[in-house]
Amino acid sequence: MFFPVSVDWRTALAAAPAGGLALFNPARGPLAVRQVARALLEEAAVLGGGQVLHLPGGDLLVGAQAAPGLRAGQLIAELTGKMPESWPLPEGRAQAEARCRNASPAGELPTLAALEARCAALPVTELSRLTFFAEGTSERPVAQRLAPVSLGLPDPGLEALAREWICRRLLAALADPAQRSALPALWPELRLILDLPQGGLSKGAATGSGIGALALLPLVSRADPARFASTEASLRAAGWAVGLVATDARALDWVEAPGAAWAVPVSAVPPRQLPAQLILLGQPVPDWARRPGVLHEVQTP
Amino acid sequence: MSQAAPDLFWEGSAPMRDAMALVTLARECVASGVERRALYLRLSLLPARLRDPRHHRLVREVLAPVLRPTRARLYELPGGDLVVLSPPPGEHLDEVRKSVCRVLPEMARDSAMPLLRLPAESARMLSLLEAALGLQALPVAAQEIAAALPIPSSAEMDAALRALATANLSAYLRRQTIWRLVAGDEEPQPIWTELRPHVPDIAAALLPGRALAAHPAFARRFRHAAERRILAELSRPEEARKLGAACLPLGLGTVTEAEFLRLEAVLGPRGRRDLVVCIPVEEMLLDPAGFALARELADRRGWRLGLDEMEPELLPLLPASRLDLPLLRLRFRPQLVSGDGALRATWDAALPADRSRIVLIGADAPVAVAWAWQRGITLFGGRVLEARL
Numbered sequence: 001m002f003f004p005v006s007v008d009w010r011t012a013l014a015a016a017p018a019g020g021l022a023l024f025n026p027a028r029g030p031l032a033v034r035q036v037a038r039a040l041l042e043e044a045a046v047l048g049g050g051q052v053l054h055l056p057g058g059d060l061l062v063g064a065q066a067a068p069g070l071r072a073g074q075l076i077a078e079l080t081g082k083m084p085e086s087w088p089l090p091e092g093r094a095q096a097e098a099r100c101r102n103a104s105p106a107g108e109l110p111t112l113a114a115l116e117a118r119c120a121a122l123p124v125t126e127l128s129r130l131t132f133f134a135e136g137t138s139e140r141p142v143a144q145r146l147a148p149v150s151l152g153l154p155d156p157g158l159e160a161l162a163r164e165w166i167c168r169r170l171l172a173a174l175a176d177p178a179q180r181s182a183l184p185a186l187w188p189e190l191r192l193i194l195d196l197p198q199g200g201l202s203k204g205a206a207t208g209s210g211i212g213a214l215a216l217l218p219l220v221s222r223a224d225p226a227r228f229a230s231t232e233a234s235l236r237a238a239g240w241a242v243g244l245v246a247t248d249a250r251a252l253d254w255v256e257a258p259g260a261a262w263a264v265p266v267s268a269v270p271p272r273q274l275p276a277q278l279i280l281l282g283q284p285v286p287d288w289a290r291r292p293g294v295l296h297e298v299q300t301p
Numbered sequence: 302m303s304q305a306a307p308d309l310f311w312e313g314s315a316p317m318r319d320a321m322a323l324v325t326l327a328r329e330c331v332a333s334g335v336e337r338r339a340l341y342l343r344l345s346l347l348p349a350r351l352r353d354p355r356h357h358r359l360v361r362e363v364l365a366p367v368l369r370p371t372r373a374r375l376y377e378l379p380g381g382d383l384v385v386l387s388p389p390p391g392e393h394l395d396e397v398r399k400s401v402c403r404v405l406p407e408m409a410r411d412s413a414m415p416l417l418r419l420p421a422e423s424a425r426m427l428s429l430l431e432a433a434l435g436l437q438a439l440p441v442a443a444q445e446i447a448a449a450l451p452i453p454s455s456a457e458m459d460a461a462l463r464a465l466a467t468a469n470l471s472a473y474l475r476r477q478t479i480w481r482l483v484a485g486d487e488e489p490q491p492i493w494t495e496l497r498p499h500v501p502d503i504a505a506a507l508l509p510g511r512a513l514a515a516h517p518a519f520a521r522r523f524r525h526a527a528e529r530r531i532l533a534e535l536s537r538p539e540e541a542r543k544l545g546a547a548c549l550p551l552g553l554g555t556v557t558e559a560e561f562l563r564l565e566a567v568l569g570p571r572g573r574r575d576l577v578v579c580i581p582v583e584e585m586l587l588d589p590a591g592f593a594l595a596r597e598l599a600d601r602r603g604w605r606l607g608l609d610e611m612e613p614e615l616l617p618l619l620p621a622s623r624l625d626l627p628l629l630r631l632r633f634r635p636q637l638v639s640g641d642g643a644l645r646a647t648w649d650a651a652l653p654a655d656r657s658r659i660v661l662i663g664a665d666a667p668v669a670v671a672w673a674w675q676r677g678i679t680l681f682g683g684r685v686l687e688a689r690l
Contacts, residue, residue, distance in 0.1 A: 030590070030591065031557075032554070032557035032591050032594055032595075033557075033594065035557050035558060035559060035562065036557050036562065036594065036598060038559070038562075039559065039562035039563070039565075039566060042566070043566050046566075075601060078597075078601075079594060079597050079598060079601065080594070111455075111459045112455035112456075112458045112459050112462075112519075112522070113454075113455040113456040113458075113459050115455070116455040155554075156554075156587060156588040156590070156591055157518065157521060157522060157525075157554055157587070157588070160518060160587055161518045164518070218587075219586045219587070219589075220583055220586045220587040222586060222615075222618055223582055223583030223586050223587075223615070224517075224583075225612070225614040225615065225618075226614075246586075246589055247587075247588060247589060247590060248588075248589035248590035248593070250589050250590070250592075250593050251586070251589035253623065253624075254585075254589070254619060254623050254624040255586070255618055255619060255623070256617060256618055256619070256620050256623055257618065
């Protein structure tokens with residue numbers, strides 16, 4: 001059931017025998033997810049005869065048999081939550097071609113120098129986002145979060161680096177009256193939640209607004225217990241409460257941080273144990289979140 | 302520590318047991334307030350010519366008649382130090398001192414034969430015991446040494462990463478064995494071969510004069526790039542066939558890169574059963590979603606995913622009761638033995654109940670083995686076992 005390997009994906013689609021399969025995994029989401037999916041497609045191509053073509057907009061498996069490709073697709077869906085699209089061949093050839101042609105190409109990862117330059121060149125007005133939070137079943141904002149803008153990079157390591165660089169610029173802008181006016185205006189009656197770089201506030205940074213406010217440190221800062229303890233102590237001494245921000249809600253299930261406030265992206269299912277205070281980032285707000293001690297995002301007041 | 306070498310094997314574990322017993326006793330004195338006097342004979346300070354078995358015998362012959370009629374007990378420590386322990390007032394300890402001075406005038410100094418009052422001087426006693434156990438000879442973290450150098454710039458990192466992408470790193474591949482060593486066994490059993498690139502050497506070659514370790518995010522990227530090159534080598538079919546039971550400490554970013562996924566595919570279902578991959582704790586905290594993906598992938602594909610570089614202080618943060626993993630690589634630190642008691646209890650409580658899932662890494666001194674055995678841990682990586690073979 002083997003057929004000649006083609007350099008051109010259209011030729012490959014056309015050459016597939018009857019009973020074959022086209023399966024397309026678009027280039028979306030984290031790079032890790034894409035690479036795992038690609039490896040599973042490659043394996044299906046080895047097992048069932050066929051080839052995987054790396055297109056600008058995603059990976060295309062053209063398989064001589066349908067079953068291995070469908071199994072790979074199922075596994076990809078279970079691992080990543082997203083089912084690749086598939087078409088029986090030759091019937092679905094036109095549809096597969098159209099989908100592959102129209103898929104928007106994935107962006108290239110920046111080099112470290114390019115990323116640093118990009119973070120350094122962001123205008124002050126684009127450094128941060130101000131979002132508002134209500135508690136429980138109420139929709140009345142009680143808190144505001146000033147957070148570094150997310151670049152949406154598909155690599156969590158690069159995104160974390162960018163967060164550090166942007167957080168430092170955000171702090172500097174907050175401390176500088178000339179730049180501060182370019183940041184979103186804070187609401188004095190709402191509690192402030194401020195994302196900080198791993199090292200917390202640098203010495204001499206303005207802490208006037210710190211009283212009663214919540215500082216969010218990235219979860220990875222807990223990996224260095226001595227440094228975290230000293231950062232936490234100096235923040236508390238300056239009147240801040242200290243919380244953790246994680247990039248995925250599943251961290252709540254694994255990490256024991258009694259008494260800590262946590263900020264995590266919204267998830268459809270509640271964590272196994274709720275922390276003392278939970279701040280859910282993003283929307284839509286799931287029903288389980290409408291309870292005391294859980295803050296959820298609301299529209300601008 | 303080199304002078305203590307002959308005593309460091311676990312077969313001659315009597316000095317180890319004595320040292321551990323004294324550590325426990327010093328702590329109990331603090332907890333209960335019971336008074337003891339300890340005469341600490343630091344025979345390990347003697348010049349080499351006076352440390353042969355003949356001199357040792359001489360000292361013991363001098364001690365025996367003084368101690369026989371008393372309730373004093375003699376403890377022998379790794380490295381040759383002796384401790385005489387007695388209930389107060391312990392006047393005979395002064396007599397012991399004088400007798401030792403008669404045969405070994407070199408010992409006639411207070412610092413060579415301190416007389417300690419427990420519990421008041423327990424801390425000093427513990428620090429002397431740590432020295433005897435070899436804890437103070439444990440290596441200083443590379444980060445502290447490197448701190449004086451500047452961190453690499455982004456552009457320097459990019460250049461180094463580009464060079465790494467095509468480098469042949471086979472000269473930098475380090476193989477170590479993870480052993481099972483059970484108390485009473487003659488020989489340790491090899492369990493896994495641990496394979497990893499030696500990152501500090503690669504960094505020294507590609508980023509000379511730069512403190513890579515001082516920038517954790519850069520260090521992670523560099524490490525991932527080095528691991529990918531090593532994996533590209535290992536995933537060649539003729540190499541993969543030879544892999545056997547392997548433990549790969551890998552960055553989380555590496556596990557979802559093409560090179561690892563190729564190796565994983567080449568190994569096939571049977572080969573994957575023998576494969577263990579361990580992710581550093583910090584990378585799991587940095588990218589929980591990636592960790593969840595890697596864990597799911599491991600489960601589906603039949604290899605095992607564990608955590609690497611677990612530090613004692615991080616145990617309460619990631620207790621086994623919350624995150625149940627097939628393997629936990631815990632780094633041995635002196636605090637495990639000498640730290641605050643309440644803290645050590647919380648560390649113990651966070652360990653997986655199934656001790657066969659724990660590998661004690663950095664087991665560079667016999668005290669690490671002693672600590673592990675007390676807790677039923679029998680898997681080790683470190684110099685104390687390597688040196689023996």
